[in-house]
Structure formats: structure tokens, C-alpha cells
Amino acid sequence: MLIMIKVLHFSDIHLGSGFSHGTINPKTGLNTRLEDFINCLSLCIDRAINEPVDLVLFGGDAFPDATPPPYIQEAFAAQFRRLADANIPTILLVGNHDQHSQGNGGASLCIYRTLAVPGFIVGDNLITHKISTKHGQIQVITLPWLTRSSLLTKSKTEGLSLDEINQLLIKALEPVLEEEIRKLDPNLPTILLGHLMVNRARFGAEQFLAVGRGFTIPISLLIRPEIDYVALGHVHKHQNLNPNNNPPVIYPGSIERVDFSEEKEEKGYILINLKKGEVKWQFCPLPARPFLTIKVDISQADDPQTALVKAIEKKTIDNTVVRVNYQIRSEQLELINNSVIHDALKAAHSYTIRPEIISQLSRPRLPELGIGKSLDPIEALKTYLDNQEDIKDIKEDMLEAAQLLLNER
Missing domain, CATH: 3.60.21.10 (Metallo-dependent phosphatases)
Incomplete structure (x- = not known):
């Protein structure tokens, strides 16, 4: 044997x-x-x-x-x-x-x-x-x-x-x-x-x-x-x-x-x-060191700092390598006290904090253009342009140009 x-x-x-x-x-x-x-x-x-x-x-x-x-x-x-x-x-x-x-x-x-x-x-x-x-x-x-x-x-x-x-x-x-x-x-x-x-x-x-x-x-x-x-x-x-x-x-x-x-x-x-x-x-x-990403959008929060701290407190971070990525508007930055965030992360093995500033020019997504919606290209463009106040003066020209391009296909 x-x-x-x-x-x-x-x-x-x-x-x-x-x-x-x-x-x-x-x-x-x-x-x-x-x-x-x-x-x-x-x-x-x-x-x-x-x-x-x-x-x-x-x-x-x-x-x-x-x-x-x-x-x-x-x-x-x-x-x-x-x-x-x-x-x-x-x-x-x-x-x-x-x-x-x-x-x-x-x-x-x-x-x-x-x-x-x-x-x-x-x-x-x-x-x-x-x-x-x-x-x-x-x-x-x-x-x-x-x-x-x-x-x-x-x-x-x-x-x-x-x-x-x-x-x-x-x-x-x-x-x-x-x-x-x-x-x-x-x-x-x-x-x-x-x-x-x-x-x-x-x-x-x-x-x-x-x-x-x-x-x-x-x-x-x-x-x-x-x-x-x-x-x-x-x-x-x-x-x-x-x-x-x-x-x-x-x-x-x-x-x-x-x-x-x-x-x-x-x-x-x-x-x-x-x-x-x-x-x-x-x-x-093997007991490898845990890694954890905490990703949170606090751009719509009335109290962004509290929202961020709560997001961290929901996670187990003891002896963990942590990265915190949060989205915030520029005018909210002064509401964040970094020492409070550092204190909330002190149990981590190590951590990085990265704020992402959301542009004030960004617009909410249009439900008419969401996944599962079926629009022909001209109607989709028209819906988009109807929601863009800063380019409304050239809306008709853009629609005409788009139609010409489609006709040439």
C-alpha cells in the first residue's frame, strides 16, 4: 500500500x-x-x-x-x-x-x-x-x-x-x-x-x-x-x-x-x-490583516459631519486598514472637523480619508433617460436639452445638427 x-x-x-x-x-x-x-x-x-x-x-x-x-x-x-x-x-x-x-x-x-x-x-x-x-x-x-x-x-x-x-x-x-x-x-x-x-x-x-x-x-x-x-x-x-x-x-x-x-x-x-x-x-x-472601504455620500446631509461619523461607527474597524471615501459639496467643507473624524477612526490599524467634492454644476439624473427607458436619439437629446438652462439659446440649432448627422448615416 x-x-x-x-x-x-x-x-x-x-x-x-x-x-x-x-x-x-x-x-x-x-x-x-x-x-x-x-x-x-x-x-x-x-x-x-x-x-x-x-x-x-x-x-x-x-x-x-x-x-x-x-x-x-x-x-x-x-x-x-x-x-x-x-x-x-x-x-x-x-x-x-x-x-x-x-x-x-x-x-x-x-x-x-x-x-x-x-x-x-x-x-x-x-x-x-x-x-x-x-x-x-x-x-x-x-x-x-x-x-x-x-x-x-x-x-x-x-x-x-x-x-x-x-x-x-x-x-x-x-x-x-x-x-x-x-x-x-x-x-x-x-x-x-x-x-x-x-x-x-x-x-x-x-x-x-x-x-x-x-x-x-x-x-x-x-x-x-x-x-x-x-x-x-x-x-x-x-x-x-x-x-x-x-x-x-x-x-x-x-x-x-x-x-x-x-x-x-x-x-x-x-x-x-x-x-x-x-x-x-x-x-x-491565514489571519491576514483586514482591509475595509467606507464609502458614503454626505452631500445631501443637513449635518454632514454627524452623517460621516455614523457611517464609520456602523463598521468594525479595530486593527483594520481603513479608507474613507466620502462625497461632499464644497460649501459643506467648513462643517467638517477633521479632528472628530480622526478620533472616530483611532481604533483602525491605519486609515486614509479622501473627500470627493461634488461639482455645483452637476445636475440630478433625468428619470426620462434612466435604464429601461426607450427613446429615439432625437427625443433623448431634446429631453436633455430641455433641462439645460445654460444652453437653451442654441437648443434648436443643436437638434437640427443632430438630425443632419442621423440622416447621413
Whole structure:
């Protein structure tokens, strides 16, 4: 009877991100958001050691860029060293943020290979690694973030559109990946570990963080009977791109919220039990710092400050990163006492306040032009012009000009 191999899969740590949403902890001298990221990373490592798992897979993007400050590198290394001390094999895949902007190498992770950290593998090329664990052997294909220069010469891409280059890259990748798959041992459990944008994926914040232009890979390249589990990184939103789980194609998502685009996303990692032909996986949530947007229109309120404070008091903001966006008329600004608003937000971890001044020239929406109303273009224009006192003198001229344009279609 084959014993299940236990694997922990997580990705997109981005250690050193989101400092604008934190403050300096006077006890440590560190940004509190850095401490949040370290805490979530530590919990992932804790779980790996306490289970214990047989293998850890990191899906790429350790830092926001390839040259993080030394103290952030040290924080990362201090956590991953615990895996080496526990004799847990670990693969560090190179993501787009781990590479220099030119795409030449995974500078932020390759030091682990240079230092020959026991049990650590840096996945910076497309190759299969056969790993011996306490419960048997497993093979892992590493597919790092690919740039056009890694698969194509400059002469082949010159003058082509991004879509044309994308198609060329896929054609170049297919035979290389196929060659690796054909070399697999059919008797060993197999994982493909890739830092990729797959065509079925729904973006999280990575669309705002992307360094350079990558390309989108069709999921058909990854759904293969030879592969038992596809472990992905790059997209910050947790999702399974192949719900029938044959094989599971999983983005665990990032381990902490990078910004407000991830406000409603749950963060965590994946725990996997597999043997050849059988896999079970579960998403394990992490206590990521909550983010909250409070959006309120106080432009029609008789007492705008009270209305704003009440909107804040309705929300749970303790230890939360908060942004308050409120709409207000310019003549109401003097009715807002900022110290009162700051006091109402003092329980938050951090906060920003952004008033939006509503133009005095704005008009209420016309019900005649609302959704579901059917008017021909001239009638719609006439309804609009009837409500615009400042241009009533040229109303007839505008209607005539519009009719001429419609007649020429």
C-alpha cells in the first residue's frame, strides 16, 4: 500500500509590500505591515513543521522586486531556514518579481543555490526534479516565469504584436514541456509547479503589480494525465481552475493582502496529500490583516459631519486598514472637523480619508433617460436639452445638427 506524501503549497509572499498601509512599531523599529507579512509566512512554516509535511512548494514572488533591502531578505531567510533545520525539502520557484526587470535570472532567490542550503532547490528553469522524501519519491516539474527572451530570439519577435508574440511563445513552450512530461517516471506522483498566468484565471492585485509583460498559457497545456497536481503562483486570488480535480490546478493566492484590490479575498495556503493517481487538497486560511472601504455620500446631509461619523461607527474597524471615501459639496467643507473624524477612526490599524467634492454644476439624473427607458436619439437629446438652462439659446440649432448627422448615416 502506497503511503500518501504530504505537501504544503503557498505562493506570492511579496515580503516588503504595502508599507503605506502600516506604521512603525516603536518596539521593533519595523513597519507593522512587514510584521503582518512575516506573521503569515511564519504560520505557513509552522504548519509545515508541525504536520510535518514531506515537501514545501513555494510558487514564486518572494519580494516586490529582485533587489529587496537586506533586512527584508534576512526576515525571509530566517523563516525558510526553519525548513532546512527541520529537514523538509523545499522548492523555491522564480516568479516575475524575483527576476530583474530585464528578465536575466532570479537574483533574489538564486543565493539559496549558491549557499547550497540543504534540501533547497531553486526552480529557475524548466526541468524535472526527483525528490526523496520520508514517505517516498516525488517528481516536480518547475516552470518559472518565462519571458520572451527565454524562449525566442529578438529577431523572431521584431515588429510583432503582443498577441502574435504570445502565440509564438506558446508554440515554443509546448515541445519543451512535452519533452519533460515524456521523461517522467510513470510510477511516481508528479506535480507541476509553475509561476504562470493561465487563461481561466481571475486576477487579484497582480494585475497592478506585474513587472514587464508576460504571456497567458492555455490551461490545456497543464491538464495532463501524467500530472497529479498543478501548483501555481502569480495570481493573488485563491482559485481552482479545474474543479473536477483531474488534476487540481490551484492558485493558493498571496499570503497577505497587498492593497485594497484584495480587500475581499481570503488569504491562505494549500495542504496536499497525494500518491500516484490520487490527490486530496484543502485551502487553509491565514489571519491576514483586514482591509475595509467606507464609502458614503454626505452631500445631501443637513449635518454632514454627524452623517460621516455614523457611517464609520456602523463598521468594525479595530486593527483594520481603513479608507474613507466620502462625497461632499464644497460649501459643506467648513462643517467638517477633521479632528472628530480622526478620533472616530483611532481604533483602525491605519486609515486614509479622501473627500470627493461634488461639482455645483452637476445636475440630478433625468428619470426620462434612466435604464429601461426607450427613446429615439432625437427625443433623448431634446429631453436633455430641455433641462439645460445654460444652453437653451442654441437648443434648436443643436437638434437640427443632430438630425443632419442621423440622416447621413
